[in-house]
Amino acid sequence: MLERRGFSALLYDRIVPIGVVVAVIIVLWYGFAVLLNAQFERDQAARAKTEITTSQLIERTLSQDRPLLPAPHQVVSEIWDTTVMKKITSKRSLVYHGWITLSSTLLGFLMGTVLGISLAVAIVHSKVLDRSLMPWIIVSQTVPILAIAPVIIVVLNAIGISGLFPKALISTYLSFFPVAVGMVKGLRSPDVMHLDLMRTYNSSAAQIFWKLRWPASVPFLFTSMKVAVAISLVGAIVGEMPTGAVAGLGARLLSGSYYGQTIQIWSALFSAAVLAALLVMLVDLASRIVLRRMGMAQ
């Protein structure tokens, strides 16, 4: 196959294919919106004993208040209305809710990363921990952890801890795992040759750690942090549900589903998606910068 370089590679290998797929998805979406919402409009017309033409039908299906499937432009205009047009402090502003979710995501992500790194360091340096703790860390992930979310929230509420921290704990529980597993791999990644060299230099365990193991593990750390930040967001969103839908993107989802506000659900979903993509991109950017400065960029 022909090798493309520079801008034309970007155009033909990224922008055109992705653009076409996105366009197809949007067209399909409009089609399904008309199809799914048509029944309601036909019922309305039959009840009012009026005939509606096809063009009227299509027009109305795309502008319902509570459609089964809102059309893309409805979702976009709802997002525009609730982010740019509302004051940030308003309870109806998506920025306000997004910030609440984001803050517990970041706190949980931070705690999870620290916990994951410390567990990995302990596991790498202690044979007993490696053999006894590692299997349980893996088992802990076959447990549907999110099922514990309501318990953690309610229990911590009962002893007077509420707000950011319980939600962040759920994100922590979810995000420590990829970091721990990735870091164990990373801290063990130096060659036997390198470790032997350090030993011939008569370096202590701490020196081996800081000068060899830690730098070698940085690429692994960033790869696992990308996974961790995405699931931290999931944890924060699910953590907002059992508290009774007070604030946050998860609360917007829940209250939207209680009151049948589909456009609100979809706009919350889209902001969550944008938030997730932004967080992953941010970690990716940080990893590129750090790896370049360490001279490890590919």
Added chain:
Amino acid sequence: MNTQILAIAVAFWLVAWLVNTWLVGLRPTNGLVAKAINLMIPLLFGVALLVLWEGVIKGFDVSKVLMPAPSMVWARITSSVDILWADFYQTYMKAVLAGYAMGCGSGFVAAVIVDRVPFLRKGLLPIGNLVAALPVVGIAPIMIMWFGFDWQSKAAVVVVMTFFPMLVNTVAGLTASGNMERDLMRTYASNYWQTLVKLRIPAAMPFIFNALKINSTLALIGAIVAEFFGTPIVGMGFRISTEVGRMNIDMVWAEIFVAALAGSLSYGLLALLERAVTFWHPSYR
């Protein structure tokens, strides 16, 4: 405060730790003994953890509303097997299994198509990667609106959650076979389908099983969380959310135990299957 129980629990923990340290130091020559020791170490750790949990709860007289002791949870499990079984049947046998089969199956088929059409690979794969990182559980309220309150809507959530990991992993796996092996297939004059079935899919199996394992946990999570949004009066997610409201935390932990058991068993089963299917892989030889 009951210091005696607490002291016993801590002592047990310390003894278990010492035994584990001793076990790790052993170098058994017999393979079977080595296997038994490998199993013993984490098991002892788990038991010690349970004893410590029990000791702390009993020792500090922690209210059972906050955190029940393991013995209480066990009593609750044995006394309400029928409720737990009904919930398990509704959530796992109906929603999870149906959704898992459909999601993984369609993800696999989509991956074969995407692999055949390079344009789709360039266009669809970045989107698939993005969606795999998104909080997909959020679609639960929409699915409930579309497919009703019963298990069908939960299965739909599971389908969407499991589709993209399967797609991304299988596409990666289909490129795993080497050029040499593909050239060999060409010299045998095999066509696309023969190469696919006899070389590329077997070579992709480690990737496919990786996705299957990830999905087994995701599916359970998806079904349980989807039930938080609305369900008939049975199901694990329903039970968890209502019993939390009634402060029956021991029942919640009983459900979590069932979920953990189901999750671990399906994971273990998949691991066994993987070993049987990919017996040729270097990590098992």
